[in-house]
Amino acid sequence: MNIIVPMAGIGSRLRPHTLTIPKPLTLIAGKPIVQRLVEDIVKVIDQEVEEIAFVIGPTFPKDTEEKLMTIARDMGAKGKVSVQEQALGTAHAIQCAKDTLEGPCVVAFADTLFKADFTLDGESDGAIWVKQVEEPSAYGVVKLHDGIITDFVEKPDEFISDLAIIGIYYIKNGEVLREEIQYLLDNNIKDKGEFQLTNALENMKQKGLKFVPGQVTEWMDCGNKEVTVDTNSKILQFASQENENLISKSVTLNNSSIIEPCYIGENVELNDSVIGPNVSLGDNSIVENSKIVNSLIQTNTIIKNVTLKQAMIGNNAYFDGEFKSVSIGDYSVLK
Incomplete structure (x- = not known):
């Protein structure tokens, strides 16, 4: 199992704290956000992690790579760090670590933390973690039929579904996702001005691949000061229980x-x-x-x-x- 963590955003909503430290390296209950994210993924997936690839931004501090490599080593995995030189969308960010898209992979964007009780369906080609939300127009969403995802829609203008994609994906065959993203890049296929992961997943679904939803019990944001403080409180409560x-x-x-x-x-x-x-x-x-x-x-x-x-x-x-x-x-x- 490989894990890719796109984390190149500058975290503008959390300024001034992100002026000197990237948001994913902000400490929550004593650990960087990205470390807690990876630890939670490993608990849910319950498989050995061979490689963790982090995708960072071009202006990140010089010691960022060293910190991320330490997180990977602590998880018993090989670490890699790639740079997304331009903010061209979620699919583009993942493709910056395309060499890690091999075999079973998890892609997890380092914007949020989560808690889930979920067992992977060995018969499916992938799983997309989702959470019911009140205002789905701000998110990528999925539609379901008989427990299978039938549609991926990026920030719908009209109501499609209230099941928001939280930014964590399991792909059974990473090479297939790599090919679909490369197709988007080669043909300049954008949605809302960027290369979107949901478009690549939709193409995979159209070719017969089956995706199932992974429900989360908690989805905790780290976008601005107020919600980050609330997330810290929740993580402390979970950590105490554990x-x-x-x-x-x-x-x-x-x-x-x-x-x-x-x-x-x-x-x-x-x-x-x-x-x-x-x-x-x-x-x-x-x-x-x-x-x-x-x-x-x-x-x-x-x-x-x-x-x-x-x-x-x-x-x-x-x-x-x-x-x-x-x-x-x-x-x-x-x-």
């Missing part, structure tokens, strides 16, 4: 308490503070005389004299003040 080790033994507590679930990183110092529930606090951070709930705070950050709720604070930040709901990027200072 007995994931969330609080480092190196935490220093001085007249302070932690209300779980929380992620507290290495060498964190808490003075006269209450942390939690649903807080992630990154490595080497210091919190003094503060109360923090439902918040996502990255590494090497100092926080003093605040009451925070629904906050997101970047790396190497310093915050001393009376603000209550904030979104502070890396290296920011508020006194």
